[in-house]
Amino acid sequence: MPDPDTGICVIGQGYVGLTLTAAMAQSGYDVLGIERDEEKLSDLQQGIPHFDETGLKETIRTQQKIGKLRFRKSLEEADVSDRSVYILAVGSPLDENGEPDTSALESAIKSVSTILEPEDTVIIRSTISVGTSREMLEILKREAEIDIPEELYFLHAPERTVQGDALAEIHNLPQVVGGYDEKSVDRGAEVFSHTADVIIEVDSPEAAEMIKLFDNTYRDINIAIGNAFGEIARQNDLDGQRIIKLANAGYDRNSIMQPGAGVGGGCLPKDPYLLMNSVDEADGLLDSVLQFIDTSRNINESMPDVTNAIIRDALTETGREDGVRSLVLGVAFKGRPGTNDIRNTPAEPIISELSAYGTVDAYDPLVEDEKISSLNARSVEPDDDLTSLFEKEVYDIVVIMNDNPLFENLDLHRVKEGMAKRPIIIDGWNLLPKTTVKQLGFYYDVVGGQKSSGETKRETLRTD
Numbered sequence: 001m002p003d004p005d006t007g008i009c010v011i012g013q014g015y016v017g018l019t020l021t022a023a024m025a026q027s028g029y030d031v032l033g034i035e036r037d038e039e040k041l042s043d044l045q046q047g048i049p050h051f052d053e054t055g056l057k058e059t060i061r062t063q064q065k066i067g068k069l070r071f072r073k074s075l076e077e078a079d080v081s082d083r084s085v086y087i088l089a090v091g092s093p094l095d096e097n098g099e100p101d102t103s104a105l106e107s108a109i110k111s112v113s114t115i116l117e118p119e120d121t122v123i124i125r126s127t128i129s130v131g132t133s134r135e136m137l138e139i140l141k142r143e144a145e146i147d148i149p150e151e152l153y154f155l156h157a158p159e160r161t162v163q164g165d166a167l168a169e170i171h172n173l174p175q176v177v178g179g180y181d182e183k184s185v186d187r188g189a190e191v192f193s194h195t196a197d198v199i200i201e202v203d204s205p206e207a208a209e210m211i212k213l214f215d216n217t218y219r220d221i222n223i224a225i226g227n228a229f230g231e232i233a234r235q236n237d238l239d240g241q242r243i244i245k246l247a248n249a250g251y252d253r254n255s256i257m258q259p260g261a262g263v264g265g266g267c268l269p270k271d272p273y274l275l276m277n278s279v280d281e282a283d284g285l286l287d288s289v290l291q292f293i294d295t296s297r298n299i300n301e302s303m304p305d306v307t308n309a310i311i312r313d314a315l316t317e318t319g320r321e322d323g324v325r326s327l328v329l330g331v332a333f334k335g336r337p338g339t340n341d342i343r344n345t346p347a348e349p350i351i352s353e354l355s356a357y358g359t360v361d362a363y364d365p366l367v368e369d370e371k372i373s374s375l376n377a378r379s380v381e382p383d384d385d386l387t388s389l390f391e392k393e394v395y396d397i398v399v400i401m402n403d404n405p406l407f408e409n410l411d412l413h414r415v416k417e418g419m420a421k422r423p424i425i426i427d428g429w430n431l432l433p434k435t436t437v438k439q440l441g442f443y444y445d446v447v448g449g450q451k452s453s454g455e456t457k458r459e460t461l462r463t464d
């Protein structure tokens, strides 16, 4: 059990801060959650999280009930006399020039600096460019009344959980702790020892910052490779989705990712830029490295345009110019694990493209109506099962824009009956059985798939 005298304060109750707050309280810590957004704060004080994570609502309510968890708007409005660990989980977006915007972090660090006591701990959890933690420490040195670094534990401990599975992953993923000095590493390991099964101790905040940026940039580049291979296969009139699956089949040294309709969320679209921003003078090889990372980002950022080109082709080839009735399935930036987050969702540019042809309805079981409306689509709800959507409206085109497993359950016969003549399905995530869809007479195309009729002549994996 944690030291009962160690009061935790988590600043920022977003996707990261709130799940950490819940996990820390559940592990036995007394936790104060600080959230400046009035609406989120009001809901949290009533035990209502602004997003779903398995077990999150129950954990929050239980911990509030036993008095181990409370939420306040700011440090000034809270009693922090019994806090000794301050964890900053505020946003770290890019500004309009694509440069890191650390204003929220600086504001939070300044609010902490005024209340620090000797032997307190400050942990930065936000994902930041290499060296940013140390910049924040310089602010603390200027503003705080304690001797820094002598009387302060200071570290970077990045979040690595995946939205939709975060509360479970907080426990079973290794927690990296990058301390400013030895005592800070030890302190960080102690604080997180009650929530993470494995602690990875590194001897500087910079090392921890770089690990996190490598995590997400590595993922982004691998996604880009899958997307690029899909386009190469398509240009050779091959089905890239199938080719990649077969290239990976039974060959453990491959793990080529499947092409998709876009890379969204609050992190992968920004973190590679944070890593690139961590390189000062780039020439020779380093310049090529930055171009490599940047090119991968550009490939992923272009996937909604690739999807829109497929949509335009489909509408042209089926003789549609206007008055088109569209349905977008999947609005959150990803479908598995599920989330209600629409930040940088690839669905937004697709809705915009379809709007130029006619009306656009959209459905996502996890995204609130007002969020769907904010993307200028009409939010629709099925009655009993998903396919009932096709009995309420006659659609010309359906575009699947995230990989929510629910969308694999479409009853294609009923969909065909309900849709207009020459119905179109554009499958952004290769969820549907291509041969069946085509045999039913749909115009069907897949991102990274094969443009032509693309009948699969042979697809056997002989294991005898």
Ligand SMILES: NC(=O)C1=CN([C@@H]2O[C@H](COP(=O)(O)OP(=O)(O)OC[C@H]3O[C@@H](n4cnc5c(N)ncnc54)[C@H](O)[C@@H]3O)[C@@H](O)[C@H]2O)C=CC1
Residues within 6 Å of the ligand: 011, 012, 013, 014, 015, 016, 017, 034, 035, 036, 037, 040, 073, 074, 089, 090, 091, 092, 104, 107, 108, 111, 125, 126, 127, 128, 159, 160, 161, 162, 163, 266, 267
């Ligand atoms: N979303 C994710 O799955 C992951 C995000 N991260 C990183 O974690 C950080 C936070 O990300 P999210 O939780 O997604 O962002 P978010 O935007 O959902 O949450 C940040 C929250 O902090 C609040 N806030 C900002 N400044 C504040 C202040 N001074 N006082 C009180 N509240 C304040 C905001 O109102 C907001 O609710 C970012 O650096 C992100 O890159 C890292 C791993 C996973």
Ligand SMILES: CC(=O)N[C@@H]1[C@@H](OP(=O)(O)OP(=O)(O)OC[C@H]2O[C@@H](n3ccc(=O)[nH]c3=O)[C@H](O)[C@@H]2O)O[C@H](C(=O)O)[C@@H](O)[C@@H]1O
Residues within 6 Å of the ligand: 127, 159, 160, 161, 162, 163, 215, 216, 219, 223, 257, 258, 259, 260, 261, 262, 263, 264, 265, 266, 267, 268, 333, 334, 335
């Ligand atoms: C290295 C790594 O796995 N990073 C994770 C990532 O989680 P995130 O919630 O952003 O989801 P994600 O599965 O990476 O998907 C991001 C985007 O990429 C797309 N995506 C995903 C996998 C794929 O093969 N192709 C693809 O296009 C998704 O549809 C989504 O739009 O970013 C998180 C973060 O830092 O926010 C991080 O904590 C998570 O561990």
